[in-house]
Amino acid sequence: MRQNYTEQQKLDILKRCQNGESILLISKETNISRSTIYRWLSASLKKKSPDQHSKEPTYKDIRKLEHRVQHLEGMFEVIELSGCTSASSLKDRLNALEKLYGRYNTYILCEALKVPRGTFYNHILRNKREKAWYYEHRKILKAEIQRVYHETGQIYGSDKITAILKEQGIKTPEDTVRLLMKELGLKSIRQQAKALYEKEKKGFCQDKLKQNFYADKPNQIWVSDVTYFKTxxxxxxxxxxxxxxxxxxxxxxxxxxxxxxxxxxxxKLAYESRKPADGLLFHSDRGSNYRAAAFTDYLKTLNVEQSFSRAHVPYDNSVVESFFANFKREELYRRKYRSDYEFRQCVNEYILFYNMERPHSSNNYKTPLAKELEYKNKIKKS
Known part of the structure; x- marks a missing residue:
């Protein structure tokens, strides 16, 4: 038979439940069955107002609201900067949005002024060849992306680079950054880290040169490295x-x-100009570019043996390191390049100077060119 309880008893039980007390313990102390307590709780919830009974928002709900707010803020900015409304002519809206292309997501641009995306893309593709600003904007953005990529150790992808650019006042959609990174050939080294690590475990990166920086003849051993320089x-x-x-x-x-x-x-330039015989040893550091399958497989097709410096031992490739040190002291650090063309010309001139005029101590102070001519004459005489 169901026992009758006073309203005060119910309120006391509900209050204890709301304070977080265990329903099992409450049931044992009061001799009120758990099913009865659950029934009271259910009835209490039904009596609450719709606002009180509404479900607590989840993290996902909050993130969706934040994205929606950002989307709306972007639309307001586009409308304000464009100087147009959805009532303006289609031509005026397209021209206005074209000036903002690359600064805002295309979805936001088109939604703000109610322009179909297909129409907008056709307009951009039709006009971009005639727009010098389009190429200038992409050129500047590419340089900034590459700067951030190298300054952060080549570990960041498009999402983090987009965030860093935004912090530095360069607002651009992640899709644009991803596209330009693809054009630049920039990939986070994190993507290849495991594969390269597994190769090293199998003995792939062996140092076959062992700091023996001397060869008996040309095209026997080549060494290589890459340096980074910003004008x-x-x-x-x-x-x-x-x-x-x-x-x-x-x-x-x-x-x-x-x-x-x-x-x-x-x-490829070196191989086609020098045409070395089989047995060439090619030595470099362990940079991911030198260990990439596209390059290592290419060397195998040419019967070129590959050698790598040991990890964290720059002396294993010190000959090229020394060349770059001299190159920077004698050329790069001494000039202020007024254009990219001037920079490239000066690099070309220095390499010619280095090969043909600059004496080298390891050659008994002969130039590299003189050393090679000496070898050729020796072969002819023999």
Missing amino acids: KSSAFSICVIMDLYSRMIVAYKIGTRNNTRLIKGTF
Whole structure:
């Protein structure tokens, strides 16, 4: 038979439940069944107002609201900066949005002025060839992306680089950063870290040179490295390949990004100009570009043996390190380059000077060119 309880008893029980006391303990102390207490709690919740009974928002709900607020704020900014409304002519709206392209997400741009995205993309693709500002904007943004990428140790992807650029006052959508990083060949080294680690565990990165920086003839051992240098307007990666016999720079390449394409392109220049016989040893540090499958597989097709410096031992590639040190002291640090063209020209001139005019102590103070000519004459006589 159901026992009758006073309203005060019910209120006391409910209060204890709301204070977090265990329903099991309350039931034992009061001899009121748990099912009865649960029934009272259920009835109490039903009596609450809709606002009190509403579900507590989750973290996901809060994030969705934050994104929606950011989206609306972006739309308001677009409307304010464009000087147009959805009632303006389509031509005026397209021209206004074109000026903001790259600064805001395309979805926000089109939604703010009610322009179909397909129409906007067609307008951009049709006009961008004639818009010098479009290329200038992309050029500046690429330089900033590359700067952040190198300053942060090449470990950040598009999301973090976008956030850093935003903190520095450069507002651009992550999709744009991702696209430009792809064009620049920039990838977070985190993506290849495990694969490269597994290769090292299997003995892939062996030091076969062992600081023996001397060769008996040209095209027997080549060494390589990349240096990074920033001018007032741009950032460059310079890859060089040196022949250990004469210390001649047999190939070099200047790129706007340090990637596998730069390394492979430089090696291809050296290989096609020198045409070395089988058995060439190619030594470098353990940079991810030199260990990438696209490059190592390419060397295998040419029967080129690969060697790597030990981890954290710069002396294993000290010959090229020494070249870059001299290169910077004698050329790069001494000039203020007024343009990218001037920078490239000066690098070209220095390499020619180094190969043809600059005496080298390891060559008994002969130039690299003189050392190679001496070897060729020796071969002819024999």
